[in-house]
Every structure is written in C-alpha cells, then in structure tokens.
Amino acid sequence: xxxxFSDNPDLRNQFKRLDLSDVIAMLEDDFQQVNDFPEAPTDxxxxxxxxxxxxxxxxxISGNFIAPRAAAVDAQxxxxxxxxxxxxxxxxxxxxQLAAAGLMxxxxxxxxxxxxxxxxxxxxxxxxxxxxxxxxxxxxGYQDVGETIAKLAQDSLAKTVLPTYARGExxxxxxxxxxxxxxxxxxxxxxxxxxxxxxxxxxxxxxFISNGGGDLLLVLARSEESTNDMFGLSLFLCRKSEQVxxxxxxxxxxxxxxxxxxxxxxxxxxxxxxxxxxxxIYVLSTLNQARFSVAAQALGxxxxxxxxxxxxxxxxxxxxKKIFTMAPVADMLIDMRVALESGxxxxxxxxxxLDLRNRLEERIRNLKAAGLPYQGEKAKFDLAAxxxxxxxxxxxxxxxxxxxxxxxxxxxxxxxxGYMRDLPVxxxxxxxxxxxxxxxxxxxQVLAAAKSVFADIMADFFAAQAATxxxxxxxxxxxxxxxxxxxxxxxxxxxxxxxxxxxxxAGSRPLVDMYAGLYLGYLLLAEACxxxxxxxxxxxxxxxxxxxxxxxxxxxxxRKFQDLDNIDNIFKQ
Amino acid sequence: MEAKAQIRDFIINELVxxxxxxxxxxxxxxxxxxxxxxxxxxxxxxxxxxxxxIEINDDELIPENFSSIETxxxxxxxxxxG
Ligand SMILES: Cc1cc2nc3c(=O)[nH]c(=O)nc-3n(C[C@H](O)[C@H](O)[C@H](O)COP(=O)(O)OP(=O)(O)OC[C@H]3O[C@@H](n4cnc5c(N)ncnc54)[C@H](O)[C@@H]3O)c2cc1C
Numbered sequence: 001x002x003x004x005f006s007d008n009p010d011l012r013n014q015f016k017r018l019d020l021s022d023v024i025a026m027l028e029d030d031f032q033q034v035n036d037f038p039e040a041p042t043d044x045x046x047x048x049x050x051x052x053x054x055x056x057x058x059x060x061i062s063g064n065f066i067a068p069r070a071a072a073v074d075a076q077x078x079x080x081x082x083x084x085x086x087x088x089x090x091x092x093x094x095x096x097q098l099a100a101a102g103l104m105x106x107x108x109x110x111x112x113x114x115x116x117x118x119x120x121x122x123x124x125x126x127x128x129x130x131x132x133x134x135x136x137x138x139x140x141g142y143q144d145v146g147e148t149i150a151k152l153a154q155d156s157l158a159k160t161v162l163p164t165y166a167r168g169e170x171x172x173x174x175x176x177x178x179x180x181x182x183x184x185x186x187x188x189x190x191x192x193x194x195x196x197x198x199x200x201x202x203x204x205x206x207x208f209i210s211n212g213g214g215d216l217l218l219v220l221a222r223s224e225e226s227t228n229d230m231f232g233l234s235l236f237l238c239r240k241s242e243q244v245x246x247x248x249x250x251x252x253x254x255x256x257x258x259x260x261x262x263x264x265x266x267x268x269x270x271x272x273x274x275x276x277x278x279x280x281i282y283v284l285s286t287l288n289q290a291r292f293s294v295a296a297q298a299l300g301x302x303x304x305x306x307x308x309x310x311x312x313x314x315x316x317x318x319x320x321k322k323i324f325t326m327a328p329v330a331d332m333l334i335d336m337r338v339a340l341e342s343g344x345x346x347x348x349x350x351x352x353x354l355d356l357r358n359r360l361e362e363r364i365r366n367l368k369a370a371g372l373p374y375q376g377e378k379a380k381f382d383l384a385a386x387x388x389x390x391x392x393x394x395x396x397x398x399x400x401x402x403x404x405x406x407x408x409x410x411x412x413x414x415x416x417x418g419y420m421r422d423l424p425v426x427x428x429x430x431x432x433x434x435x436x437x438x439x440x441x442x443x444x445q446v447l448a449a450a451k452s453v454f455a456d457i458m459a460d461f462f463a464a465q466a467a468t469x470x471x472x473x474x475x476x477x478x479x480x481x482x483x484x485x486x487x488x489x490x491x492x493x494x495x496x497x498x499x500x501x502x503x504x505x506a507g508s509r510p511l512v513d514m515y516a517g518l519y520l521g522y523l524l525l526a527e528a529c530x531x532x533x534x535x536x537x538x539x540x541x542x543x544x545x546x547x548x549x550x551x552x553x554x555x556x557x558x559r560k561f562q563d564l565d566n567i568d569n570i571f572k573q
Numbered sequence: 574m575e576a577k578a579q580i581r582d583f584i585i586n587e588l589v590x591x592x593x594x595x596x597x598x599x600x601x602x603x604x605x606x607x608x609x610x611x612x613x614x615x616x617x618x619x620x621x622x623x624x625x626x627i628e629i630n631d632d633e634l635i636p637e638n639f640s641s642i643e644t645x646x647x648x649x650x651x652x653x654x655g
Contacts, residue, residue: 186611229604230611231636276631281615364623378623386587389616448612 001068004128005059008303010341013531014348015055015124020048023118023352026359037110051121057101058125066094066132070257073133074427077256080249085213085259094136095168098129105166108146113163119289119358120351123296130300134431135257137297138210144293145172145218148286152274153237161216161237171214174290175206175238175263176283182208183444185220185280186230190265192221200272202238202265208250208438212261215240219270220279233279236270243268254430288354288388290439291396295347298403298435299340305410305428306336312414312423323413332409338540339402345527346520347399350391357384390452393445398516400435401442407432450508453515454492465522474528477538480546481521487553488514494556506561510552517545576625576653577646583620584642588613599643604636614639627652 005011024047025031033040041047069090076088087095098104106122108114122143130137146165150158164170181187190204202221206212217238224232238244243266250260274282310333313324323329360381367374407429411418418425436442462485470478491514495507524538555561563570577599585597589608603609609617617639621627627649638648 229636230614231634275634277634278631280611281618284612284615368626381623385619389612 001064003056003059004063004067004131005055005124007059007063008128010344011124011127014344015052017527018048018120018348018352020118020120020352020355023120023355023359026363027116027118027355033110033116040110040116051117054103054106054115054117055121055124055128058103058128061097061101061103062128062132065097066129066136069094070133070135071424071427073135073257075256078249078259080246080259083245085246085249085261087259088257091136091139091257094133095139095171098140099168104140104143104168105146105162107143108150108162108166112146112150112158113166114146114150118351118355119292120348120355123292123347123351126293126296127300127303130297131304132300133257134297134301134428135255137293137300138255138258139171141293141297142172142174142211142214144286144290145174145216147289148218148282149216149237149273152235152282153271157237157271165216170216171211172216172218173209173211173214173261174286175209175212175217175219177206177208179205179207183441185283186233187228188220188222188233188280190219190221192223192234192236192270193225200236200270201267202236202270203267205247205262205264207262209261209263210258210438212249212263213240213246213259217244217263218273219265220283221270223272223276223279230280231277234276235273235279235282237273238265238268238270241268253433254427255434287439288392291392291445292347292351292354294435294439295343295396295399298400298432299343299347301428301432301435302336302340302343302403302406305407305425305432306333306340308423308425308428309333309336309410309413312417312425316415329413332413334540335544336406336409338537338544339406341534341537342520342524342541343399343402345523346395346516349523350388350395353384353391354388357381357388360384386452386457390449390457393440393448394512394516394519396440397436397442397445397449397512398520400432403432403435446509446512447505449512449515450505453508453512454496456489456492458515458519462518462522465525470525471529474525474535474538477521477525477528477542480542481518481525484514484518484521484542484546484549487549488518491553491556499559499562500565502564502567503559503561506564507556510548510555514545514549514552517542517549521545576649577642579624580621580645580649581642583617583624584608587616587620597642599646600641602640603642604640609639617645621649625649625653 021044024044028040028047031042034042041050073088073090078088079086105114106117106125107119110116126137126141129140146162150162161170176185178188178190190202190206192200192202194200202219219236219238220233221236222232223234245264245266247262247264252260313329313333314322316323324333360377364374364377364381367377411425411429414423414425417423420426466482491511495504495511521542524534524541528534528538589597618629621629633648638644
C-alpha cells in the first residue's frame, strides 16, 4: 500500500514551498527551546526535517494501516449500549497506532507533552488521515480541544490533563450545539450554576457532539441567569463522569466511525475556563483553526475519491476504448485535479497566515509583559489577522463545496458501479457531505467572508498584482484576472446600491466566489511562475473562474435575486 | 487621537465594513442593529487590549457597556482614569 505523503507529489510540493521561517523562529523561541527539550529543533532546517519525518510517518500509518481498515469501520460504525459509546474495534486500533507514533499532541506546547508543531503541518496530517478514513478525523482532530485548554486554562489544570491527552490516553470533544442552537450559538441554553461550595455545575442537554463520550469536554454554557444573548455564556471543562450521560448516538449518512452523541449533563461538576461571560468569544477564536481542519478533511476525502476515479477510468472500457480517453470523462478528471491542487494552494497559504497570526499574537503578549516595544509585530499581526478573518470562512466554504463536487464526479465516473457498496467511492460521497455543514455551514461562511469582501480588504494586494510584470506566456492569464477584478467591482457596487438586504445577502455568494477566484487566481499565477508544471492548473482555474465571475455579475445585474423580497408570498401555500 | 475617536474608527473600518452604515452616530445602537455580532465583539475586545491596553473584566462584559460607540468610549475612559 502507498504512503499517503510520498505518493502525493502535490502535497509534497506544497510542503516544500512552505515558508515558515518567522513562524518557526517564534514557535521555538528563537531555537532556545532545545535548552529545555532535547528533541526540539536547533535551526530552521532541522525543524523542517522533523516535520518531514512526522509527515512521512503519518502518511505511512494512513496509507498502510488506517486506509485498509476504513471499509470495516464504515460497516461496523460506532455503537451505543447501556449508556456507553463503543468505537469500532478498528477505530480504536487506529487511534492506538497514531498515539504510539506520538501523533496525538502535534500542536500542543512541549511543556504539556506536545510536539509544538505549526498548525500547517497538523493540517497536512489531517488531510492524510482523512484520505484514509474521514471518520477518524473527528477523533484525530480533537487535538484542537487540547490546544484551547493549553491557551485558556490555568497552568495547574493544563499540567494535570494535557500530558495524558498528548499521549492519546484521554480524548476530547467540543460541546457547543443544542437542538435550538446550531448556527446561532448565542442561543445556547445549557445551564451552568455554582453550588454553595462555589463548584460550577452543568445541567441540560447538548446534541450532535462528535465523540461526546470523550474524557475532556469543552462545554459552552449559560452561566448568567436571565440572559439570552452572547453576554451570558461561559466556557467550561467538564470531565467524563456518572453525571455526564450519553443518551444516544445518531444514525447518520456518513462518518459512521465517529459517534455523534446526545449528552445530558446532570449537575456535572466543571471548571470555568478563562473569564466568565467570555465563552462565545473564546469559542469563536478557536473557529479559524477548526474551519481549516474541516477544509483539510474535505481535501483528504476528495483526494481519495479522485484516485479511485482515475484508477477506474484507466481500467474501464466502453465502445472499445478506455473511458479516461473520452473527453467528457477526462474533462471531469482534470477539473477534479485542478480543484484539488488549487484547493491545496489556498488552504496551505491560509494556514501559514494563521500560524503567523497566532505566533505574532503570542509574541506581542510576551513583549508587552516584558515592557518591550512591539509596534513592528503589531503591524504584521493586524495584516495577517485581517486576512485570516476573511480566509477562514472563505477557504472552508470553497474547499468543502469543491470536495463535494469532486466526490460527486468521482462517483459519476464509476457509472453504476459507483452506486454500489462494493467500491469505496460511495463512502467518500457520503462522508464528504458533512464538511459543508459542521464548523459553520456554507451559507454562514459566505456571510462571514462577505463582510471583508464588500470592504475589498485585498484592494492593495490586487493593485500590486496588476502592476506586476508577468512572464510573457502568462500575461494572458494576468489579463483575465484584471478583467475579473472589474467584474467584481461592478458587482459589488450594484449590491451596495439601493437594493434590499435580502437581495444583497443572496448576491453575496457570487460576490464571495469572485473574490476567492481572484485571490486564488493570483496565488496560482505566482506558483506557475516558479513551477511550470503548475501552468495548466493555473490556466484552467483562471479561465473557469473568469467565466463564472462573468456569470455572477450577470446574475446580479439582471437582478436574479429580486424575488427574495417576496419570500412570504412565494411560500404562502 | 482620543480613545473614543479610535474606537469609532475601528468600528467603522473593521466591523461595519458596509457602506450602508457609513454615517454611524455615537449613540446609534450597535447590538440591535447587528453591527456588533459575537465575532465583532471578539475583534473589539482584541482591539481594546492591543491598542488601548484596556483589559475587559468579566463583570464588564455586559450589553450595556457595548451598546453604542458612546458607551464603549465611556467604559474605556473610566478604565483609563481608574
Ligand atoms: C456529524 C455531525 C457532527 C457534529 N459534531 C459537532 C461537535 O462535535 N460539536 C458541536 O458543538 N456541534 C457538532 N455538530 C453540529 C454542527 O456544528 C451543526 O449541525 C451546524 O453548526 C449547523 O447547525 P444546525 O444543524 O442547527 O443547522 P441550522 O443552524 O438550523 O441551519 C439550517 C440551515 O439554515 C441555514 N442558516 C442558518 N443560519 C443562517 C444564516 N444566518 N444565514 C443563512 N443561512 C443560515 C444553514 O446554512 C442551513 O442550511 C455536528 C453535526 C453533525 C451533523
């Protein structure tokens, strides 16, 4: 079986292109960490080679251990008996294998037993694990929970729980959603109250919680009585106990190996994490990374689907020839590959900015505490933070939607066989579906990204790109991007003019698409300049985006969304 | 620049990001109008900490303090004085 890192030239290429020098220097305290932790890297090159080994190891476990068990995990699924969640045997083995390889505390600081890696490397791991078994991502991906504890909890609490967590002996869950609070987390009602001894206790239900039977639960709860907005919510760490009851697990379309739990908290004791009332603010600050994790998961599933489709198309013959030689099939395959490679460019560009943003935030905090100047760092931080606010919903939206399309087309290429349980492609098709829903639905992501898009926060970047001298053979692509920019500006002005809020909200989706196409188009153009192998990807991507930008502008110009002013009338019967 | 003017600039440039609210007044409601959603609140708190060295305590995170540019300005002025 293949190693999912070494068999994937595009992922390797993305890894080689990473420019994490500032990030790693900050993460490693200018390479002073090695004084306390002998395993820490001593310079940039040794850090990169450490990541390379860890990615190769993850690729090996993913390709050779996890992937061959994925069909069994899907068939057996997680189950529920007498209040206990039971993982498929293969899922437990997978987790043991990842833990034994030291991969369960990747982003945690070393003082808590973690590896102290940048989030970008963790995302690459998530992509590979998800390619092998998408359901395992919700368990591998709960490393975010540990990171939040490391950031917000008191050091003594973090020191008690995190080293076991980093060894994979404890598992976690992010416990936010309730039946009446999904996209709108301000509506959370689960009650947190203090007993006479001052101990916080949680009472009420949560639903749709991945790994809700886990050991460490980060719970968003209403700590302030008679409030019903974000100002009454706090974040708690609650440990598994008799008073945390899993009532049932969901029977769902995909991700069968991942238990999705309904939990009842029966006055369960919990520790307040961070400040009271700041719960939703903390949750939102973890969302950037969580969204990129889901984008990485979607890319992994889509890669698996693409590989299956390619394999099938090379083998299957109709009308006396291989189907991959037929233009409509080849066209789908090329579109899939372009979506995958451009998606990777977008995701890993964004995660590097996220790493930079997070490390600068920490450095500024330290400089301030030491009474040192921090204005230089602050300017860089502001720039990165502003872009991340836009990129995290935009990248999540674009990649998860593209991954769904890839899985749809991969199934199509299999013809009737794609519809059968015999081949894995139907599983990818089911598994990928969740990615546009959890950690923020597509519709919510579009509205979140739209704010920055309407404000045209990348205007300076686009102006600089337009003024760049591109190599002659790529100039036509740069010209297309410039006309795309004009389409965007026209569409934005139309949506900013005297139209109703409903029309504007609906028009946000084509507008966000235009902006994403433009941004990613320039990233791909720059990549193509350095690496001629990327020219075909950049070309197809930019030409397709150009056409859809034109169509998007036409929709807005022709006022396709005008009928939304009449929602009540349209649906009156 | 005085703190309230900085807050106004931040809210208009970073949170409003919408031509329709360009003329936002100091007493216009921020929360009811949806200008200050939870994400906006998170950004504002970061801004106050980073740029004005104001740390918001838990008992200060209440809607009354964040309902308009005026009330945020008052809170900041009070904290800077105290
Ligand atoms: C398999 C699975 C695992 C999950 N794991 C977890 C977990 O571990 N922890 C956790 O806390 N939650 C988890 N969730 C919950 C998940 O995050 C929510 O389902 C998701 O946020 C959407 O909320 P909802 O289901 O209530 O849908 P709703 O919010 O009711 O949305 C329904 C529809 O309305 C649209 N919509 C809603 N608001 C708007 C708006 N303002 N503008 C435009 N459109 C809008 C949505 O896009 C969607 O199409 C999980 C869910 C699933 C299915």
